[in-house]
Amino acid sequence: MSIVSSHSKVASIHSKQPWFVLSAAKHYDLVLSDQPAISHFYSFKTKPLSEKTFAVPDGCVDILFDCDKTNPSARVYGTPLEARSGYLKGDHDYFGVRFSLGVTPDFVNVSVDDLVDHQVGFLDAVAGAEPVFDQIVNQPEFAGKVALLEQFLRGKSVRKISQLTLNAVHRICEEKGDICLTQLEEQTGYCGRTLQRQFLTDLGMSPKAFSRIVRCQSAIYDINHRDDVAFSDLACDLGFSDQPHFLREFKKFVSATPVEYQQQVKQITYLQRIRYF
Known part of the structure; x- marks a missing residue:
């Protein structure tokens, strides 16, 4: 996985979580997906003393993994409707996937209206997610995490929109x-x-x-x-x-x-x- 210096494709992503980028200790890594339902995958390590972070309304569903070695976790986040205090911890490695604007994954066992402005545990809401969760939080490389989650998501349906x-x-x-x-x-x-x-x-x-x-x-x-x-x-x-x-x-x-x-x-x-x- 090579780094592309141009920001043209980054600029094409209109659904932003800017405070996530600004909370990164160094870099915020990002890769697009060839699956239309997925906007992109991302990864970053937070600053040792993480400042207060906010999630902003973006119309998207995220699955965010906290890859902490002692207490890893993962949650599914619906879009907030106004700025919400963030859920990032200092000096933690985070990896996530952001679905495309307006897309809700069908494998998350939560209704659409219950997910908006709310969050649920990944393992609680997604049947059979334990193996991929364990693999992702123990995979040290960004490319490896992307491959694991992409494989898990491939073929899974999204909720149909009229x-x-x-x-x-x-x-x-x-x-x-x-x-x-x-x-x-x-x-x-x-x-x-x-x-x-x-x-x-x-x-x-x-x-x-x-x-x-x-x-x-x-x-x-x-x-x-x-x-x-x-x-x-x-x-x-x-x-x-x-x-x-x-x-x-x-x-x-x-x-x-x-x-x-x-x-x-x-x-x-x-x-x-x-x-x-």
Whole structure:
């Protein structure tokens, strides 16, 4: 597994957990998957005295392994709906898989709405997971962990999403979350009540909640990958009524103001910490 110096493929991943990257002691390793249901695999070692870490809304399900030698564990995390205090411990080795936006693995024995904004034990929620858990936490190499988990996941199904929700998700992502329910009604031909009900069934959240996640992730993406972000312009581009509204929403979702977050990203040279394999 060789390191690719270009960040072009890293930039293409729009579902970010930036505080995970910033909590890494050195590098945050990442590899894409050839399975459409999977966004990527990642691995990092936290700083010896880990600062408070936050998980931000990203619309994705993660399986995260704490590969601690004395007390290893693994949990399945649904997307938070606002910034949540992180669950990372200092000087621990972490390995995880992030599923693609809106994808829920069918082998996790938890309903979609019970997984959103919640977490469950991997061994409790996934039948027959003990062998792969033991192999992964005892495998020292990132490539080896990826191979083990990829083999375990290959052929496993994901929960089917209705065509209505798929179409609406596509439109929401195209508009970077700047779309209202009335527009979705016009573009899908379905009433708001039907859209709401189908979204809750398929994704465990409302179209509005999903749109807010996509809009927040779009803001994070722009701050991460642009040197000349004017927050007033960014607020306007993403459809916020005014800059104060954008600042409040960003703080709720990221647990930092855009200025504070931008300073953190630049101070630790965010993109240089990510190694794409």
